[in-house]
Amino acid sequence: MDSKFQLNHRINQTLEQMAQALFKSWFVDFEPVKVKAAALEAGGSDEDALLAAMEAVSGKTTDQLVTLSAEQPERYAELRATAALFPLAMQDSELGEIPEGWEVSQIGDEVTVVGGGTPSTKKPEYWEDGHIHWTTPKDLSNLPDKVLIDTERKITSVGLAKISSGLLPVDTVLMSSRAPVGYLALAKTPLAVNQGYIAMKCEHRLSPEFVVQWCAAFMPEIKGMASGTTFAEISKKNFKVIPLVVPSANVVKAYSQHVVPFYSAIESNFRGSRALSELRDTLLPKLLSGELTLPDADEAQAEPQDVAHV
Numbered sequence: 001m002d003s004k005f006q007l008n009h010r011i012n013q014t015l016e017q018m019a020q021a022l023f024k025s026w027f028v029d030f031e032p033v034k035v036k037a038a039a040l041e042a043g044g045s046d047e048d049a050l051l052a053a054m055e056a057v058s059g060k061t062t063d064q065l066v067t068l069s070a071e072q073p074e075r076y077a078e079l080r081a082t083a084a085l086f087p088l089a090m091q092d093s094e095l096g097e098i099p100e101g102w103e104v105s106q107i108g109d110e111v112t113v114v115g116g117g118t119p120s121t122k123k124p125e126y127w128e129d130g131h132i133h134w135t136t137p138k139d140l141s142n143l144p145d146k147v148l149i150d151t152e153r154k155i156t157s158v159g160l161a162k163i164s165s166g167l168l169p170v171d172t173v174l175m176s177s178r179a180p181v182g183y184l185a186l187a188k189t190p191l192a193v194n195q196g197y198i199a200m201k202c203e204h205r206l207s208p209e210f211v212v213q214w215c216a217a218f219m220p221e222i223k224g225m226a227s228g229t230t231f232a233e234i235s236k237k238n239f240k241v242i243p244l245v246v247p248s249a250n251v252v253k254a255y256s257q258h259v260v261p262f263y264s265a266i267e268s269n270f271r272g273s274r275a276l277s278e279l280r281d282t283l284l285p286k287l288l289s290g291e292l293t294l295p296d297a298d299e300a301q302a303e304p305q306d307v308a309h310v
């Protein structure tokens with residue numbers, strides 16, 4: 001079981017790194033746009049620029065692209081269509097050079113930023129037999145991967161009514177706003193948050209996958225907006241004004257199409273590890289007490305392992 005936990009975590013780390021690398025290439029370094037512009041400046045045609053962008057997007061050489069076009073024409077056509085989404089040139093902006101046609105905005109204009117609260121712990125009706133997920137940054141402190149599927153504490157519907165931001169939907173981006181600033185996760189279950197969060201509902205032009213990676217890539221700038229003497233804290237007001245580059249809608253969509261399967265696999269692996277952990281916690285006391293023998297435990301373990309395998 002421990003080996004399976006470690007394997008799932010390694011897979012998830014690799015998937016997260018792939019999402020980060022793609023984000024950095026497309027939205028921080030603007031690599032597909034810059035190689036297009038360089039190809040044109042060198043006297044190349046629009047087709048040369050497109051092929052250069054295909055190499056940048058895929059990480060493949062020209063020869064490998066030729067092979068791909070022959071062996072996997074549908075994949076080649078998809079790659080070509082993705083590369084065509086990027087502009088041919090850069091333009092000046094207050095953030096420096098950005099791709100032509102993309103915009104400079106503020107994060108508060110692109111996502112719905114909300115905070116949370118803590119219903120009085122002296123009121124049993126807010127907590128006893130609660131079934132609604134309620135999260136504090138502690139839930140993220142030991143989170144191995146950037147998905148949150150469960151919380152340590154639950155509240156009742158009466159308790160939820162005391163939190164102005166209410167129940168937040170799946171794929172809300174969660175960021176701890178204090179002690180410390182910067183824990184990140186995508187909510188994979190509806191939940192409410194306490195006052196230690198900045199929660200971002202992605203209801204406008206940016207996808208949840210884009211926003212969580214933007215937060216990770218620009219965390220130094222986010223932390224730079226924090227203040228406080230006892231511990232650093234970033235307010236919603238200070239967070240909302242942080243500038244960002246907003247790509248065209250088609251490029252954001254293409255990025256999400258690439259990385260949504262990564263996060264689906266991360267969630268699946270995480271849930272599989274959690275099921276195995278619960279099984280281990282159930283079996284171990286019975287094994288130690290002699291209530292179960294190893295053959296009995298192997299039989300009980302078989303079905304959950306199959307489900308958890310990814």
